Amino acid sequence: MALNTPQLKTDLEDLFANADLDPTVLASQWQTVLATWAKTVLPATVPATVDAAAAALSGQLIPIFSSTGDPASKGAAMDAAFQTFALGVGGAMAPAFVGTPPASPPGFVAGLAAQPVPDTHADAADVWGTKFHDWFITGIATPPVGPVVPWS
Numbered sequence: 001m002a003l004n005t006p007q008l009k010t011d012l013e014d015l016f017a018n019a020d021l022d023p024t025v026l027a028s029q030w031q032t033v034l035a036t037w038a039k040t041v042l043p044a045t046v047p048a049t050v051d052a053a054a055a056a057l058s059g060q061l062i063p064i065f066s067s068t069g070d071p072a073s074k075g076a077a078m079d080a081a082f083q084t085f086a087l088g089v090g091g092a093m094a095p096a097f098v099g100t101p102p103a104s105p106p107g108f109v110a111g112l113a114a115q116p117v118p119d120t121h122a123d124a125a126d127v128w129g130t131k132f133h134d135w136f137i138t139g140i141a142t143p144p145v146g147p148v149v150p151w152s
Contacts, residue, residue, distance in 0.1 A: 002152045003136065008037040009129035016121040023065035031058035037132075038089045042152045043099075043141045045092035053088025057081055071112040078112075079105030086139060097141035097149065106135040 011033045020026050035054035039047050060081035064074055083105050090099025111131060118124040139151035 013125035027061035049092035057085040075109035078108035102138040
């Protein structure tokens with residue numbers, strides 16, 4: 001199966017509408033949404049390795065969600081956390097492929113500064129789901145023999 005971005009958008013809408021303000025719980029909610037989505041990437045991944053990458057993401061998100069920093073600083077930290085997550089997903093493609101994560105971050109710095117802010121949770125989920133999808137498909141997977149495969 002390929003990346004199930006429509007389901008990601010549904011899950012993000014639910015997350016945005018029902019997000020727990022406790023940083024640990026919120027990070028865990030993001031962990032669940034991203035792990036579920038990333039396990040649908042092609043080439044196929046080892047689910048337990050994706051789960052580990054998502055757990056690491058959650059650990060990085062807790063201090064970000066706990067801070068009162070400015071949106072640009074939070075955005076940069078979120079971009080770094082998601083880049084690390086993508087690196088873990090790339091590692092989950094082994095041994096069949098060497099996964100190389102997207103070269104640039106998903107764009108939290110610009111996204112958090114964007115105006116106007118989406119009007120509804122559904123609008124925000126559509127914006128961020130598309131952003132994540134467009135970012136993730138720039139990752140590549142290299143097999144031992146044959147052409148490089150884009151993540152899809």
